[in-house]
């Protein structure tokens with residue numbers, strides 16, 4: 001029998017709700033982005049994010065049900081992101097999901113945001129891609145997992161400091177480009193040369209794995225300010241190699257992501273590589289991972305761009321798998337930032 005899940009996502013700056021049938025068929029997907037509210041600050045302001053979710057979530061959830069053409073009585077479970085994310089924002093989603101599930105006497109399911117990003121990358125696959133290597137690259141996370149199934153993930157490596165998306169956002173700010181930085185840096189990078197500036201690449205000591213982007217970000221800062229970190233931003237007049245900076249920075253991030261992912265795939269003996277999260281929209285990452293992965297004899301899977309960034313389809317989808325596995329939650333379900 002087919003089951004319909006209502007998914008709710010409020011972990012960061014997207015208020016989203018979706019109805020998904022059988023973990024794959026998307027009946028509706030509604031997203032309210034808060035980008036305009038945060039852009040003026042150059043990043044997400046947690047307090048504003050929480051308040052905005054509170055204002056929007058009920059309307060967004062209603063719309064998801066209306067667009068799916070179903071009432072709450074035709075839903076089989078309510079799934080909600082519980083972690084990781086901004087705690088105030090998560091709590092809005094969790095409390096709303098609890099209220100809906102309790103009122104309609106439905107099972108409640110807590111979903112891990114990162115595992116849902118990985119699930120999103122599998123939703124358009126014609127057959128299950130497991131086992132595989134999953135690279136999750138978003139504004140808050142950069143990590144490699146070994147995934148055996150939608151519900152089994154082993155962490156292989158993570159960033160020591162900034163997430164890849166966070167590095168894009170901070171470099172955008174240094175370049176005087178709008179938030180979110182990924183799309184704006186990437187657009188400027190198309191006009192520059194990726195080999196113009198030799199920004200550093202992190203190498204883990206002793207041949208270990210992992211990522212680090214804070215040194216790269218600092219190098220961009222020093223480059224733009226002519227070695228004087230306290231000089232004003234945007235860059236001093238007369239020096240405008242910002243397109244080359246954007247392209248060379250993007251190249252450094254992409255090289256780190258691709259080489260670590262391929263190393264992990266070889267080490268783990270896995271043929272399939274999934275890439276998920278907002279940075280998976282990046283066209284250079286998509287091209288390079290596909291090119292080098294295929295050269296190495298591996299299948300590389302990226303979700304459509306709308307499934308890379310935060311959405312509730314991935315929450316409802318993974319919620320379906322959790323429901324089938326009997327992993328429902330009690331009314332004491334809580335949110336957690338980690």
Ligand code: KG4
Pocket residue numbers: 012137138139140141164165166168169180181182183186277278279280281282283308309310
């Ligand atoms: O997955 P996501 O929507 O939210 C989190 O869970 O963090 O990812 C948002 C991140 C932002 O840092 C944004 O700058 C980055 O994804 N991003 C990109 C691109 N589009 C979005 N980074 C690089 N290139 C892009 N085209």
Ligand code: ZN
Pocket residue numbers: 113117138139277278309310
């Ligand atoms: Zn995300």
